[in-house]
Amino acid sequence: MNAIEKWAERVYAETDFGRNVATSLSGLLGLGVYLIVGDWVIAAFASIIFFPVARLTATAIHARVSRGADRRAKRKDAEQIYRSLSDEERAVVSEFVAAGGCVLTWHHMNHCPVSGPAIESLIQREVLSTSMTADGMRETFVLDTAFFEIGVSHAKAANVP
Template sequence: MKTIEKWADRVYAENDFGRSMATSIAGLIGLVVYLLSKDWVIAAFASIITFPIIRIFASSFNEKVERNKKRKAEKEELENLYNKLSLDEKNVIESFVKAGGSVLTWTQMNNQDVSSSGVESLIQREILWTSYTADGMRETFVLDSNVFDICNKKMGLTKNS
C-alpha cells in the first residue's frame, strides 16, 4: 500500500508537462484496452508502449507554446519601452530606420535632423551605444536591434507582422 501512495504522490507532484500528459493519456489508453480486452497484460503493454511516444509529442508541443509565450512577452515589453520614449528619442530611432539599418557612422548621424539630447538619452537607457565599423576605421552609433525592429514595424517599412 505504501508503494501505491508513493507513486500517487510522485504523479500528482509532477511538474513536467510532457510526463504528466503522457502519464494521463497512457493510463487512459491502458484502461480502455483493459475494458475492451479484459487482459491486464495487454493493457499494461499498451500503456508502456504509448507513454514515451505521447511524452515526446506533449513535451514538444509544450516547448512550442512556452517559446511563443516568451516571444510575445518580449515583444510586448519592447513595445511598452518604445511607447514610453520621448518624441526626441523616437526621432533618433526613426532616423536609423529611415537610413535602413541599426548602425550609423558619426558622419551619417551628424547629417540626421535629431536632437543631441535624444541621442544621449538613448545612450543612458542603453538602447544606443558607440562602436566601430568592421574594419575598425570609423566610429559608429549602434541601435539595439530589437528596438530597431519594433520601430521598423511601427513605421510600416517591413512586410512581417
Template sequence: MNNLDKLVERLYSETDFARSIATSVAGIVGLVIYLVQRDWVIAAFSAVIVFPVVRLASARIHERRQRAEKRRMNREDAAENYSRLSEHEQAVVQAFVEAGGAVLTWSQVNALELRGPAIESLIHRELLGTSMTADGMRETFVLDPGLFEAGVARARSAPSNSSSKPTPLRGAA
C-alpha cells in the same frame, strides 16, 4: 501499499508538463483498451508503448508554446518601451530602421539630423550603446534589438507618405 502510496504521491507531485500529459494519456489508453478487450496485459503494454510517444510530442508542443509566449511578451515589452519614448527618441529609433539595421557608425549618425539629447537619453536608458565594427576600424552605435524590432513594426504599420508613382509595366501603352 507503501509502494503504491509512493507512486501515487510521485504522480501527483510531478511538475514536468510532458510527463504529466503522457501519464494521463497512457492511463486513458490503458483503461480504454482494458474496457474494450478485458485483457490487462494488452492494456498495460499499450500504456507503456503510448507513454514515451505522447511524452515526446507533448514536450515538443509545450516547448513551442513557451517560446512563442516568450517572443510575444518580448514584443509587447519592446512596443511598450517604444511608446514611452519621446518624439525625438522615437526619431532616433526610426533613423536606425530607415538605415536598415540596429547598428550605425558614428559618421552615419552624425550625418543624420538627430538631436543629441535624444541620443544621450537612449544611452542612459540603456537602449542605445556603443561598440566597434567587426574589423575594429570604426566605432558604432548599437540600438537595443527589441526596440529596433518595435521600430520596424511601427514603420510597417505607418501609412506610406511616399509620393512616387508606381513604375509602369514594360510594353504597356
C-alpha cells in the same frame, strides 16, 4: 510508504509539462485498452509504448506555444515603451530603421542627426546597448530586436497613404 504512494507522490510533484500530459494520456490509453480488451498486461504495454510519443509531442507543442507567448509579451512590452518615447528617442530608432538593421556602428551613429541624450536615454531604458562587430574591430550600437521590429512597423504604418 509503499511503492504506489511513492509513485503517486512523484507523479503529482512533477513540474515537467510534457511528462504530466504524457502520464495522463498514457493512463487514459491504458485504461481504455483495459476496458476494451480486459487484459492488464496489454494495457500496461500500450501505456508504456505510448508514453514517450505523447511526451515528445506534448513537449514540442508546449515549447512552441511558450515561445509564441514570450514573443507576444516581449512585443507588447516593446510597444508600450515605444509609445512612451520622446520625439528625439524615436528619431534614434528611426535611424536604425532607415539603415535597415538593429545594429549601427559608432561612425554611422556619429554622423546621424540624433540627440546624444536620447541615445543615453534609450540605453537607460535598456533597449539600446553597445557591442562589437563580429570581427571585433569596431564598436556598435545595438537596438533590441523586438524594439527594432516595432520601429519598422511604425515606419510602414506612417508611409501608408
